Amino acid sequence: QQQVKQSPQSLIVQKGGISIINCAYENTAFDYFPWYQQFPGKGPALLIAIRPDVSEKKEGRFTISFNKSAKQFSLHIMDSQPGDSATYFCAASSRTNAGKSTFGDGTTLTVKP
Amino acid sequence: SAVISQKPSRDICQRGTSLTIQCQVDSQVTMMFWYRQQPGQSLTLIATANQGSEATYESGFVIDKFPISRPNLTFSTLTVSNMSPEDSSIYLCSVEAGTAPYEQYFGPGTRLTVT
Numbered sequence: 190q191q192q193v194k195q196s197p198q199s200l201i202v203q204k205g206g207i208s209i210i211n212c213a214y215e216n217t218a219f220d221y222f223p224w225y226q227q228f229p230g231k232g233p234a235l236l237i238a239i240r241p242d243v244s245e246k247k248e249g250r251f252t253i254s255f256n257k258s259a260k261q262f263s264l265h266i267m268d269s270q271p272g273d274s275a276t277y278f279c280a281a282s283s284r285t286n287a288g289k290s291t292f293g294d295g296t297t298l299t300v301k302p
Numbered sequence: 303s304a305v306i307s308q309k310p311s312r313d314i315c316q317r318g319t320s321l322t323i324q325c326q327v328d329s330q331v332t333m334m335f336w337y338r339q340q341p342g343q344s345l346t347l348i349a350t351a352n353q354g355s356e357a358t359y360e361s362g363f364v365i366d367k368f369p370i371s372r373p374n375l376t377f378s379t380l381t382v383s384n385m386s387p388e389d390s391s392i393y394l395c396s397v398e399a400g401t402a403p404y405e406q407y408f409g410p411g412t413r414l415t416v417t
Contacts, residue, residue, distance in 0.1 A: 223405070223406065225408075230410075230411075230413075231411070232306075232394050232408035232409050232410045232411045233345070233394075233408045235405055235406065238405065278344065278345065280406075282406075288333050288334075288335045288350070288396055288397065288398040288404070288406050289335065289347060289350060290345075290347070290406060292344045292345045292346075293344065294343070294344045295343075295344050
């Protein structure tokens with residue numbers, strides 16, 4: 190049973206556009222929701238994370254929106270750039286065990302110049 | 303944050319052999335984690351390694367196949383034993399770091415191909 194569902198599987202956006210990736214979780218014990226960015230040949234890098242006591246967190250061009258009642262969260266990349274082209278993973282875990290994460294299937298983002 | 307290094311970065315191994323992957327962290331951490339990422343797939347947790355105790359394995363992973371050592375607070379190894387082509391994956395070391403509530407950091411991965 191997949192506990193974190195991520196969509197879309199792939200996404201193509203024009204430079205300057207907004208990229209939106211969505212995730213839904215099932216386990217209400219999750220209370221830590223990070224997003225990771227992975228370039229080919231590299232390990233996932235923590236991009237931004239949110240905890241359920243806030244509905245939105247913004248860091249530069251990256252924003253997480255969180256809907257606790259719907260058990261959904263999303264990543265918005267504003268003014269998308271070709272350098273943002275990568276695979277993005279959402280994940281969920283409990284704050285007391287942040288390293289034991291359940292990951293979504295990933296979204297391959299391509300930003301066209 | 304934490305800086306994690308892994309050795310080797312990649313290897314091509316024969317079926318039936320074993321490979322030990324090393325993970326080194328630049329700071330002392332309590333928990334270390336080993337993940338597997340099959341080509342084009344998501345990450346799956348193999349086991350959690352706590353210094354001074356036996357590793358805890360997730361469903362579908364067993365100690366005989368993936369023995370783990372955790373001799374100190376900055377180092378761990380994962381061995382992939384009696385390899386088959388199905389073991390071809392990227393193996394990633396991960397740690398919790400920072401101040402509570404912790405964040406998760408990953409190493410660069412070891413790309414294993416079994417022929």
